[in-house]
Amino acid sequence: MDHPVIYQTLNVKLFIVLIISININSHVIYYNQKDIAQLPSRFRANMINSLTGYKSCNLIATKGIDGTSNLAVFSSVMHLGSSPALLGFILRPLTVRRDTYRHLKEHPFLTVNSVTTELFKKAHQTSAKYDKGDSEFNKVGVTEEYMGLFPTPYVKESPVKIGCRYVNEYEIKENDCRLVVAAIEEVYFEAEMIETDGFLRLERADTVAAMGMDGYALPAFLDRLAYAQPDAPTRSL
């Protein structure tokens, strides 16, 4: 009467083969809310910061009433509206010194400057904790440039430069971050970037994108798609 034993062994083997084949075919990692909360904090920060995809990469310059300029890299600058022309960015909780925020309270003019392949290492270096009186322009080696009558300097090396005025802020009570809203007062960009309908080809100026907390990527243009219509095929512009 050996048959039952043979069947049992066969079942165990089939079960093992099944598990291995599921792992080979899926290769998917899953975390629920409890798993995420229990991850080591640096791992969690890297992972959660990566999930939503690529981010903009810009240097924000501000100037205090003592005349010191500040330059800081941001991956949270976002388009908010074109009429009126508004942008926003996220400021983390004010538990440590935030020169950008303090400056904006003293002098509400900021410049938003695009980051290129030539600039991203210097841009990253602005996140070091320099002394309050130090200007990151000098420390990281980018050129302060005053343009026209605008009272806050631009980054000379940036192909897109946006001069803004602080307008408002919204405290996000879930984590004490702030959404800062700024009005676009003037803009400079390289002429070769613009298409006849106003679209800017960011890749023509080697503009980079940010990834996660500390990653940088160089996008290549894929396509522009025409205004979508129900039941009509998607087509390129």
Added chain:
Amino acid sequence: MDHPVIYQTLNVKLFIVLIISININSHVIYYNQKDIAQLPSRFRANMINSLTGYKSCNLIATKGIDGTSNLAVFSSVMHLGSSPALLGFILRPLTVRRDTYRHLKEHPFLTVNSVTTELFKKAHQTSAKYDKGDSEFNKVGVTEEYMGLFPTPYVKESPVKIGCRYVNEYEIKENDCRLVVAAIEEVYFEAEMIETDGFLRLERADTVAAMGMDGYALPAFLDRLAYAQPDAPTRSL
């Protein structure tokens, strides 16, 4: 007495040469706030939408109480915090039907699904004005996938899937947009994307970035940089 006439001609010529050389050397386009306000609205929208740089590209799925699912492409999904894990996105003014917003008021679960080179044309097509009862999953041809007990479907084809619960919204009074805040309840991603410290290599899954109102780009990984220290050289991780 011909001299005055000669000088005048010379001045005009010098002036023309000067203008041409400025144009050749600078190649920079400038708009002030008044210029921007006076631009044709489509040109202005294209340009202002492009200024801040690359954006994330995600499909947000929601489900109404009648059981209809909705799928819409968003370029405004942003990281808001990792502890607690939060993301946000911008909703435009509620002057037209916004199925995503209406669904979230009825049933506060949304999924955020990454867009790849394979998906971006279908993702773009979700922006067509389909009838209220139509599901964009069916209309554009992406696969609705229910995972575990999560009540809102995911996009099967997306390599990164985030299950979220609506938490709050902040009305941006400057232009009647809303920042919606959502808590990350679970996440799925392809195992090959993650590095040992939690960073996701988005480019390994062909994740795209959005440009302006209707552009798409494929980023290539450049580098990760170590935590910046004052007066220490910037270095790769």
